[in-house]
Amino acid sequence: MAPPQLVANWERLKAEVVNPKVDQKTIGQLLLQLKIALTEARLLIPSPNSTLEDLVITRDVLELGAFWSVRNKDIPAFDRYFSQLQTFYTDFRNQLPPSPREYPLIGLNLIRLLTQNRIGDFHTTIETLPPSILGDNPFIQHPVHLERWLMEGSYNKVWQEREAAPSEEYKFFVDSLMKTIRQEIASCEEKAYDSLPLSDAMSLLFFTKQSDLVTFAQERGWNVNPSTQIIHFARKTEEKIEIPKEKIIVNSLAYAKELEQIV
Structure with missing residues (x-):
């Protein structure tokens, strides 16, 4: 039993x-x-002997902690909380009443996987979900749509x-996710345009x-002209690769002679 405090x-x-x-x-x-209290009471890691009340309290604390981590932009903390919740969402699913926070948190984790480009883990997680959830739950549909549009390159839809x-x-x-997309678009702009x-x-x-655009441009070393309202992209000097034509010709002739001798 959980202590009164x-x-x-x-x-x-x-x-x-x-x-x-x-x-x-x-x-x-x-x-x-x-x-700390859950750890001392040996409730943080549930066991088959844990009471229903203990399981509900522990799951509740971990879920609230996961949401708190996102609000405070602490992704490592979110990862830890979500990892600890997996036992409650899988091993003790049949013993616990459904949690209204479960699929919102699973959806958040799916988007986190997308931001880290962990597409394989994203699809593995999707495959573990009931088909009815994939079609009806807005918290799951949201990351599914994001992944589809990312694969299509439809960044405006993202x-x-x-x-x-x-x-x-x-x-x-x-x-x-948009920060990563912006970096990719910026790299393409630098190669496609001299200015915009x-x-x-x-x-x-x-x-x-x-x-915000000016700050982003300065971070990438672009030249922003405030009077003309034009961005000039900083082009990197392309490396010239010299092809040793004479050496290639000599080697090709040698190979040809060797083939003639073999024939």
Whole structure:
């Protein structure tokens, strides 16, 4: 059984996460206290002897911790929380009541896999989900659409999907995905153009503020002319590869002579 103080802190955590005025540090401290208490009570890693109440409390704490990690942009912490939740979502699925946070968190993890270009892990996770969930659940459909459009190169649809995100936490991962996409588009622009108007560059790179574009341009070493409103791309000097023509001809003639002798 969970100690009374652990249960009290769990109730307090649930109240604080829905409090719009709460300091995120307060939630972080509560989560730390709860994880220590769960470890001491040997509940953080569930066993077949764990009571239903213990399993629900532990799963609840880990789920709230995963959401808190995303809100604080702490991806390693999110990875740890989600990894610990896998036991509850798989081994104890039949013993626990369904959690309304399960598929939102699975969806967040799917987008995280996309941001890390772990497409194989993405599809492996998709294959473990019930077919009905793939077709009806908005938290799963969102990353599935993102992956499809990424493969198609439809980056404008990826950007538009950000506004259709089923929760605010999803937008953080989509923004991370857009950063990777911008770098790829920028590399293509540098090779395809000598310069571009700022307005065109903003549209191509999906920026809504010119100041953000200017900062991005400076990071890549582009020259921004504020008077003409044009970006000049910094071209890298192409390396010239000399082909040893004479050596190739001599070797080819030698091979030809050897073939004649063989024949």
